[in-house]
Amino acid sequence: xxxxxxxxxxxxxxRFGELTANDAVSxxxxxxxxxxxxxxxxxGKTTLMNILFGQYTADSGSVEVFGQTLPPGNSxxxxxxxxxxxxxxxxxxxxxSVQENITLGVRPLFSPSLGRAAARARIVALSERFHLAVSPxxxxxSLSVGERQRVEILKALYRDVRILILDEPxxxxxxxxxxxxxxxxxxxxxxxLSVIFIxxxxxxxxxxxxxxxxxxxxxxxxxxxTADTDPRALSAMMMGTQAxxxxxxxxxxxxxxxxxxxxxxxxxxSAPGLKSVSLALRAGQIVGLAGVSGNGQAALADLVGxxxxxxxxxxxxxxxxxxxxxxxxxxxxxxxRIPEDRHKxxxxxxxxxxENAILERYKGAPFSRNGWLNWRExxxxxxxxxxxxxxxxxxxxxxxxxxxxxxxQKLILGRVLEADPQVILANQPVRGLDIGAVNYVHSxxxxxRDRGAAVLLISEDLDEIIKLSDVIHxxxxxxxxxxxxxxxxxxxxxxxxxxxxxxxxxxxxAT
Amino acid sequence: MRLEPVxxxxxxxxxxxxxxxxxxxxxxxxxxxxxxxxxxFSVLGLIIKGAIGSKxxxxxxxxxxxxxIFTGLxxxxxxxxxxxxxxxxxxxxAGALMTALLGTGLLPLPSLAxxxxxxxxxxxxxxxxxxxxxxxxxxxGVDEVVTTLLFNFIFLLFISMLLEGxxxxxxxxxxxxxxxxxxxxxxxxxxxxxxxxxxxGLAILSAGAVWVIQTRSxxxxxxxxxxxxxxxxxxxxxxxxxVLVKTALLSGGLAALAGFSEVAGLKGSLTLDLSPGFGxxxxxxxxxxxxxxxxxxxxxxxxxxxxxxxxxxSRASDVPTYLADIMLATALLLVVLAILLTRFRVVRD
Numbered sequence: 126x127x128x129x130x131x132x133x134x135x136x137x138x139x140r141f142g143e144l145t146a147n148d149a150v151s152x153x154x155x156x157x158x159x160x161x162x163x164x165x166x167x168x169g170k171t172t173l174m175n176i177l178f179g180q181y182t183a184d185s186g187s188v189e190v191f192g193q194t195l196p197p198g199n200s201x202x203x204x205x206x207x208x209x210x211x212x213x214x215x216x217x218x219x220x221x222s223v224q225e226n227i228t229l230g231v232r233p234l235f236s237p238s239l240g241r242a243a244a245r246a247r248i249v250a251l252s253e254r255f256h257l258a259v260s261p262x263x264x265x266x267s268l269s270v271g272e273r274q275r276v277e278i279l280k281a282l283y284r285d286v287r288i289l290i291l292d293e294p295x296x297x298x299x300x301x302x303x304x305x306x307x308x309x310x311x312x313x314x315x316x317x318l319s320v321i322f323i324x325x326x327x328x329x330x331x332x333x334x335x336x337x338x339x340x341x342x343x344x345x346x347x348x349x350x351t352a353d354t355d356p357r358a359l360s361a362m363m364m365g366t367q368a369x370x371x372x373x374x375x376x377x378x379x380x381x382x383x384x385x386x387x388x389x390x391x392x393x394x395s396a397p398g399l400k401s402v403s404l405a406l407r408a409g410q411i412v413g414l415a416g417v418s419g420n421g422q423a424a425l426a427d428l429v430g431x432x433x434x435x436x437x438x439x440x441x442x443x444x445x446x447x448x449x450x451x452x453x454x455x456x457x458x459x460x461x462r463i464p465e466d467r468h469k470x471x472x473x474x475x476x477x478x479x480e481n482a483i484l485e486r487y488k489g490a491p492f493s494r495n496g497w498l499n500w501r502e503x504x505x506x507x508x509x510x511x512x513x514x515x516x517x518x519x520x521x522x523x524x525x526x527x528x529x530x531x532x533x534q535k536l537i538l539g540r541v542l543e544a545d546p547q548v549i550l551a552n553q554p555v556r557g558l559d560i561g562a563v564n565y566v567h568s569x570x571x572x573x574r575d576r577g578a579a580v581l582l583i584s585e586d587l588d589e590i591i592k593l594s595d596v597i598h599x600x601x602x603x604x605x606x607x608x609x610x611x612x613x614x615x616x617x618x619x620x621x622x623x624x625x626x627x628x629x630x631x632x633x634x635a636t
Numbered sequence: 637m638r639l640e641p642v643x644x645x646x647x648x649x650x651x652x653x654x655x656x657x658x659x660x661x662x663x664x665x666x667x668x669x670x671x672x673x674x675x676x677f678s679v680l681g682l683i684i685k686g687a688i689g690s691k692x693x694x695x696x697x698x699x700x701x702x703x704x705i706f707t708g709l710x711x712x713x714x715x716x717x718x719x720x721x722x723x724x725x726x727x728x729x730a731g732a733l734m735t736a737l738l739g740t741g742l743l744p745l746p747s748l749a750x751x752x753x754x755x756x757x758x759x760x761x762x763x764x765x766x767x768x769x770x771x772x773x774x775x776x777g778v779d780e781v782v783t784t785l786l787f788n789f790i791f792l793l794f795i796s797m798l799l800e801g802x803x804x805x806x807x808x809x810x811x812x813x814x815x816x817x818x819x820x821x822x823x824x825x826x827x828x829x830x831x832x833x834x835x836x837g838l839a840i841l842s843a844g845a846v847w848v849i850q851t852r853s854x855x856x857x858x859x860x861x862x863x864x865x866x867x868x869x870x871x872x873x874x875x876x877x878x879v880l881v882k883t884a885l886l887s888g889g890l891a892a893l894a895g896f897s898e899v900a901g902l903k904g905s906l907t908l909d910l911s912p913g914f915g916x917x918x919x920x921x922x923x924x925x926x927x928x929x930x931x932x933x934x935x936x937x938x939x940x941x942x943x944x945x946x947x948x949x950s951r952a953s954d955v956p957t958y959l960a961d962i963m964l965a966t967a968l969l970l971v972v973l974a975i976l977l978t979r980f981r982v983v984r985d
């Protein structure tokens with residue numbers, strides 16, 4: 126049966142200079158339907174949604190919601206027409222209650238009656254109707270990630286949205302929390318909402334969507350009903366011809382090059398510190414650290430990278446206990462550090478490529494002597510990295526700010542790998558990169574492993590961890606699971622550990 | 637309308653907004669002069685004539701620019717590392733005090749030995765003065781804007797106490813001023829017969845030295861990295877707090893040299909009116925120069941010229957010298973806007 130069409134994007138084209146982010150993309154959505162927008166990073170999904178919301182103005186094409194054409198470039202129009210979006214990174218005030226967050230911006234700031242009771246009743250009614258269990262009085266800062274997402278969805282529902290857009294909603298969830306989210310979405314469509322589900326995870330798309338629309342390099346490459354397709358076909362559509370993933374041979378583990386011996390740390394902001402963690406990084410092995418973000422990954426990364434010292438327990442480099450542990454000692458000790466945030470911690474945006482290339486090693490030969498820099502040597506080093514690691518840029522004196530994320534990451538890779546490190550800390554090394562850059566980074570990590578480096582891979586993407594790691598540990602609440610060998614655990618089994626279960630018995634066992 | 641970054645600004649894009657900013661400043665100053673009832677063209681002419689119109693005027697401008705180069709460099713060095721030293725005034729007086737203490741006969745040395753000793757002692761004094769706020773910041777996170785700013789007032793009162801008490805010149809006929817420094821402690825003139833002392837030469841040399849440090853040395857590299865992105869600097873292993881303390885020492889030393897140069901070069905003794913706010917004006921100089929040490933020389937000459945020219949203009953017409961302050965404030969605001977326009981273009985949606 127044909128249901129009413131609620132949204133239509135017609136032949137949207139958007140160019141950014143040379144890059145065509147959206148090339149005549151058309152897209153429609155029916156009432157009560159879940160449509161998945163599938164595509165690799167950089168395929169143009171976010172651009173398309175930003176055009177829908179008036180953040181960008183399309184070069185050509187039009188947007189219609191419930192039969193009304195939206196004025197281009199007006200960011201309120203879509204909201205007022207009943208379209209709501211839950212972003213990947215939540216937009217919530219941590220220090221306010223759930224109710225305050227939901228009503229924020231809806232009612233006038235100064236009105237004689239705040240209407241709290243009515244608002245509260247409405248929130249309670251909505252959360253019951255859509256099975257979104259969350260207390261209106263809880264402070265958002267104290268909620269888990271899954272609960273915060275529920276607040277974001279409630280926020281949209283409170284504004285009477287008829288079309289709900291979820292941008293990579295499962296990226297921060299455990300598999301179990303994902304199931305809860307899907308249950309909520311089913312209630313939503315039963316209540317007449319329509320949903321756009323943006324993702325690059327095939328099995329989730331198959332589980333929740335009625336129909337899949339695939340974008341590749343800004344073009345619409347297909348739209349199929351999930352009943353008529355399978356993950357393999359979708360993957361082929363998404364990746365194009367370059368679909369065949371490389372077969373990864375397991376590494377052969379050697380000596381422990383870096384160890385944490387019964388280490389505990391203090392908390393990092395709201396994230397927990399490590400609790401009695403022992404971990405060995407061995408030559409020729411990739412250790413993958415799975416877990417929902419904010420469960421102790423930051424503390425562990427800081428420890429390996431030299432940004433932090435253990436509160437109790439100690440670290441060992443090549444079997445020797447390290448005394449004073451600083452970033453410089455870590456670099457000198459042969460640890461290559463690929464930080465989580467390549468823009469904020471990895472590079473200085475207003476430094477040029479040369480200045481960024483020597484950031485960790487400017488002190489001493491060959492880049493300086495007696496406190497005076499050797500720019501000739503430094504520039505040669507940067508040139509070398511550009512050539513070897515295929516950094517696309519106008520030259521060594523280009524400011525890093527002007528490079529794409531992938532090229533910045535290649536520069537960081539070159540910077541740390543050229544030092545011939547024995548330990549590599551790769552923290553979210555491919556987040557936000559396009560597929561080509563992802564493959565490049567992965568192949569570099571594998572090559573380094575095969576040369577005998579010990580790699581610690583921290584990622585929120587379970588698929589990435591499972592694909593690359595020789596050994597997987599899961600971290601939850603600052604506690605580390607036992608080591609699981611390659612292929613020993615299914616994603617669902619790892620998900621149980623990610624949700625924080627299984628650790629108690631282990632602790633009992635240890636004590 | 638919104639701003640869109642310009643990746644690689646052309647030379648026209650870099651220079652034109654600055655020229656427009658200064659041009660607009662002149663127009664606004666002219667309007668104000670007209671409001672004050674004077675002919676704008678003659679007022680501007682008088683300012684220019686008063687600043688560079690004669691040998692005497694030019695030398696006066698160079699002399700006035702000298703302390704501004706030092707305090708401008710002090711601000712430029714510190715601000716580059718995002719260490720907000722607002723206390724150049726106190727550091728200037730610390731340098732002047734050191735010169736007055738050691739230069740009034742305590743060290744009976746020949747000129748060639750005494751002057752370097754005085755300069756070094758001065759730098760040390762300014763550095764020590766700024767060390768306390770720097771350590772308070774790195775150890776306890778105390779905001780250096782507050783500490784350095786407030787310390788200006790404390791230190792000026794301290795100087796006042798000294799000049800009314802132990803340092804008071806017995807021959808000074810009751811004025812709160814120190815004894816005059818001995819002839820060996822006076823900075824000689826750069827050219828015989830011209831009223832321009834070697835303090836100016838030292839200022840130019842200092843600007844060159846700061847430029848070399850910033851562009852060639854690891855310390856300069858560290859300072860810039862810390863200023864641009866403290867988090868990335870710390871991650872890369874740059875000892876951020878040590879760099880901030882070193883920056884403070886350099887900045888304080890440079891500001892103190894202004895005091896040395898004023899006492900040993902120009903005034904000959906320490907007085908309470910030694911500085912008409914050179915420490916604060918140095919901030920304007922540094923900002924106008926976009927924190928570039930060579931630019932500091934140009935900006936200091938411009939600011940000094942406006943002040944000297946306005947003084948002279950005010951004597952010759954009925955327009956008050958406040959016009960100089962307004963011109964500088966206008967120039968500063970417009971230059972900040974101009975900098976924005978060199979890096980961004982305005983796009984109409």
